[in-house]
Amino acid sequence: MAHFHFPDDLIALQREQIRIYRQLAQQPALHTAELRRTLIRLSCLISAHPYWERRGWSTAGRVELRRAAENGLDSVPEPGLGARSA
Numbered sequence: 350m351a352h353f354h355f356p357d358d359l360i361a362l363q364r365e366q367i368r369i370y371r372q373l374a375q376q377p378a379l380h381t382a383e384l385r386r387t388l389i390r391l392s393c394l395i396s397a398h399p400y401w402e403r404r405g406w407s408t409a410g411r412v413e414l415r416r417a418a419e420n421g422l423d424s425v426p427e428p429g430l431g432a433r434s435a
Contacts, residue, residue: 353413359398363418366391 366388373384395414396406404410 353404353410353417355414355417356398356400359395359400359414360418362391362395362398363414366395367415367418 369384369387369391373381373388376384395411401410
């Protein structure tokens with residue numbers, strides 16, 4: 350079964366992005382510009398990370414990165430690979 354193996358710095362960026370999203374969701378509508386700028390910067394850093402050059406950018410990879418960051422994992426199985434059909 351193939352896995353996405355995410356580097357620690359990429360996981361850390363995703364965790365920070367999740368933390369900022371949650372903070373923004375709890376903030377009132379005022380004074381959120383700095384948080385939004387931080388989200389944009391983190392998104393750019395995640396999208397331009399060298400991992401995607403080696404592995405190839407994919408929506409599935411981004412979803413699995415988020416899952417790995419939320420669950421404290423550094424690698425997760427690729428969806429659809431190694432799964433048995435019923």
